[in-house]
Amino acid sequence: MTEHDRLHLLLGGYVLGGLSDEDHREFTEHLRTCTVCQQELGQVSGLPRMLSFVDRPTNPERYAAEPAPGPPGGESGAGSGTSGLADLLAEARRRRRRRKGWLAAAASVAAAAVFGAGVWLGPGLLDPPPPSEHYTATAATGSSAQVGVDLVERGWGTQLNLACSDMPVGEEIVVYVVDATGRESAAGSWLGTQSGYATVTGATALRPDQIRSIEVRTASGEVLATART
Template sequence: MSPEHDAMRLQLGAYVLGGLSAADRAAVEAHLASCVACRDELSSFAVVPALLARARDTVRDSAAAEPPPELLPRLVEAVRAERSTVRRHARRLRLATALTAAAAAVALVLSGVVLLDPFPDRDPTTPMTAAQGFTASGSAELEARPWGTTIVLDLWHLPRDGRFVAWAVAADGRREQAAIWGSTPNGRARVDGATSIPRTELGRVEVVTETGQTVLVTTT
């Protein structure tokens, strides 16, 4: 990998949280357009904003102090480290372990305010319906967690160019980005994501293009 690639990779955490200047953000997005490795890593960071939002809500409710500035670097490094040690395992196990490590990093900094349930409730697979003008198909697995909901998308026949974003939409209209990924040659994608929206409040999941066109939406 080149020094330029390493420099861009180090900015992915700040990019996910919207902490870059306009110029730096444009540079990262230009790099992502041609770098599959960084797009894959960016997808794994999609859980970070949701975890931070959930942790901040918990801190606010308990009248604790704001998270210290070193929280993001610790959290990002925890996710990176866990991803590198569990590559040989199945995708589902990798997601569960990475989320546990990320939540543990938050809990360490925030004095244990995040608790994990070892036996989350799993909903049956939810079908997804293609929007007008698209022939895509897919399904979503939604699992309740103490901090929100994990989202696993199994998608077929997506457009073969551009990037895609999965949005979690609450019943009251609140929206959170749950995952982001790039196109594949055969239009097939299996995507792991997460949101801080509780499963009981989650209204639907949408898959949209980078230009905002809706491709798929869960069928309730």
């Protein structure tokens, strides 16, 4: 197994948010330069939203077993403690069964979504990827933000694929593009995650050759990082 293959296996956990901090950081670094993983991420990035439509059972009583019987003859005393423990264990088993059922349904939807994406998008994977250029932003003074950005040329302008780490937590973050005249426009925004990591896709009507810099700022205007093109 090559190093790329090993990191590629992390893609599913990355999309579903199941990676450890170390694996997340390692895959984020890999994603900045790997166009193959970037394309596959774009194909399945909507999977978590699809899974959000998988409802948990609306009638959990259907899956619940009958309550454990109490001591015969309604006796109480030493046996009641054992009965209480049995009730707790029975409830734990019921919850595990319900959770396994829900996870199985979610896994089925995930498999169907990935398969469907492969059937629908498969022919497109044979086409050459659109032209793109990768840039690494420089953190502003006092900022520890790390930002890698790919400018992907599209017929309508430029797609911006950003991989960010060490970003402010819980703050609105905005990416701006600046042209040769100094005119700037917002190309996307997001809310800082608890881990400080985020992969974001932005868009601008400017062509890649018209962009002179990309700035990542807080909503209050503080510059976190700048990439010069």
